[in-house]
Amino acid sequence: MSHSLHRAGNAEELKKDYVILSMGALGFNKEEAGDKLKVISKIFLKYQPVNMGDAAYGSLYTGQTKEDFLSDRTPKVVTATYSDKETVKKVLAEIKEEKLKVSVVVSGLIDEIEDIVNEIGLEINTINLSAGYFGKTELIADENILEFTTMCGHHLISHNLVKDVLAKYKNKKLTLDEAAERLGTNCVCGIFNLNRAKELILKNAK
């Protein structure tokens, strides 16, 4: 499903928000992908992701530890979230060096990803674009709330929780870290960018 496609925000904010995903293909290479995804998980962790997860097990903010991602269990769909282009480039370059022949998807600014791909000698295979919202769009939360909630692709972060957390931060009932974590603990896949969330909290507190 759409995973990290519909992340709201302007280009300046999205410059600090990248998600990398890797998985095997059912009927093709899913069976033997487990060990390869372990190698990728190790590379993800080496570059200190803001968040990391596996759709089958959870994320660094839902009870998984870094050690869990390197354990004997079989990874299924691994994801890592980063806040800058240069780190993403290093991660992809290192994965490429391993010649794993497994699919990798990057979500983020198109121009920046194109730069990375060209620099490290990859070729874009497919692009998935967000073409907007249709129907009773009056039911959708405001853009400043969507900037938070769309960082969980399954939309498991409630707009009311965002409002609640913003209010508690303003009233000094939560620190900035606590506020971001309270939101991030609902995203199972590990694609909620807590660094960006903190910036958004500060922006909304002004």
Place this chain on the structure above:
Amino acid sequence: MLIDREKCIGCMKCIPFCPMEAIVAENKKASVNSDRCTECGVCLRAKVCVKEAIFQDKLEWPRAIRAQFSNVLFVHKDIPIEGRGTEEMKTNDVTGRFKEDEVGIGIELGRPGVGAHIDDVEKITMDLAKFGARFAEDNPTTHLVDVSTGKLADEMEITRWEFVTSAIVECIIKKEDLKDMMDLLKETAKDIDTVFSLDLIFKDTKNYKEILNDLNIEVRPNAKINVGMAMA
């Protein structure tokens, strides 16, 4: 999902966690509105209730379909992919599922944050079937309908008024049909009781901006990109 009224102390801390606003205050206790609850499991996983009053009751069919479409940790019995997801373009460098002269369509009913009834899924699948859409086999929504007509399969009729966090219709159509399909979708969008997010997938990564401009669709600065690692 249910809340044990005997255990609930009425702190109401669970209320903001529900993405569908299904937890409400009732006689000084928190209560789950079963019509709105999509069985996504967020409230339970959040461990927000210190009294452990929130609990998952046994889900019978057809209500169980809510969890299939809404609980990220649920793996569909016929579709062994974690994360409630399909592969769509994520593995296209291995599968070659999308061709240059085609467009992949993803219609995410209920997203962002609104929820949808299965009834609205059928309206969309019927539109797409008119264009000979090739529905994604590894998608739980495809298992609801007769793919030749887009109508709910007879045995799925019972699910029509079930409410889910999101239901994603995925298919592939010919690029030449995209404009007509968009026109029809916009008309149908006036007749649905929810929202949908639209995803367009291109294997032709050189000309998509021109195509979107012709359709008056804003090209967002961000996207999801298969970087061809399996081919490297």
